[in-house]
Amino acid sequence: MLPLESVPNFSEGRDPATIDAIGRALSGGARVLDVHADPDHNRSVFTLVGDGARLGEALVAGVACARERIDLRRHEGAHPRIGAADIVPLVPLVPTDMGRARAAALEIAERIGDLGLPVFLYGEPGRGPAFFRHGGPDELQRRIDAGELVPDFGPARLDPGAGGVLVGARPPLVAFNVNLLTDDVEVARAIAATVRETGGGFPGVRALGLDLPRAGLVQVSMNVEDWEAAALHEIVARVAEEAVARGVDVAGSELVGLMPAGAAAAAAGAMLRIDGFDASRVLELRLLD
Secondary structure, eight states, rough: OOEEEEOEEEESSSOOOHHHHHHHHTTSSSEEEEEEEETTEEEEEEEEEEEEHHHHHHHHHHHHHHHHOGGGOOOSSSSSSSSSEEEEEEEEEGGGGHHHHHHHHHHHHHHHHHTTOEEOOOOOOTTTTHHHHHTTTHHHHHHHHTTTTOOOOOOOOOBBTTOOOOEEOOOOEEEEEEEEEEEOHHHHHHHHHHHGGGSSSSTTEEEEEEETTTEEEEEEEESSSSSSSOOOOHHHHHHHHHHHHEEEEEEEEESOOOOHHHHHHHHHHHHHOOOOOGGGHHHHHTTTT
């Protein structure tokens, strides 16, 4: 049986001691494959794998550590958030394991609720992460108080310092950013609106325009939820085209966490103009079959 993957996002990208402490908590029951910390986002994305029970223990320990060490009342960062342990996705490595990922997500959500943090299950149509993050923790608490939202687990009041937690199961996605050589965040927002699915852009693409003051750049920050429907090289080309039309150059692109091998193979095949190229033509992936 293959392990499950999880990609928890924590609202700290500047303090190495806190990032290391969360990493140690997570590695107690799972294998941490990657850590991506960004000081402008003020956010760290961990990629880990493990079996259901031990992975759950690791994630609950990581959330507990974040609750102790992160205070949203003193938090500043470009990325929207509702919690110190903002989101905990469970990801099947093969489509047939989605049911197992959903069951693990429910169990983990309940255990996080037992820590005294409100937990919201995300992933149903119209209830993605942005549905909960819009307006930040204060707006989320207002919606709870007004009866518009009810946490699925835990108390009905956000923790003053740690907020709440989003938990769900989802297929693999590619978190991918393109940085632009300008300090005008409106340029990034306009391009994000062009490439995201809801603006008539690429299917399965969610995009934000963010300011990166420490880097002196702006960013089109994207989640590519269906890399087979929206090829990464085509998205980058479109962002570059839109940037040039606005008199701006691309500084470079950035992968957050890890990406499915098939997405990399598809991009490589397209750039090399190899007809019929896919993951089955990659030696190392064939050896894993």
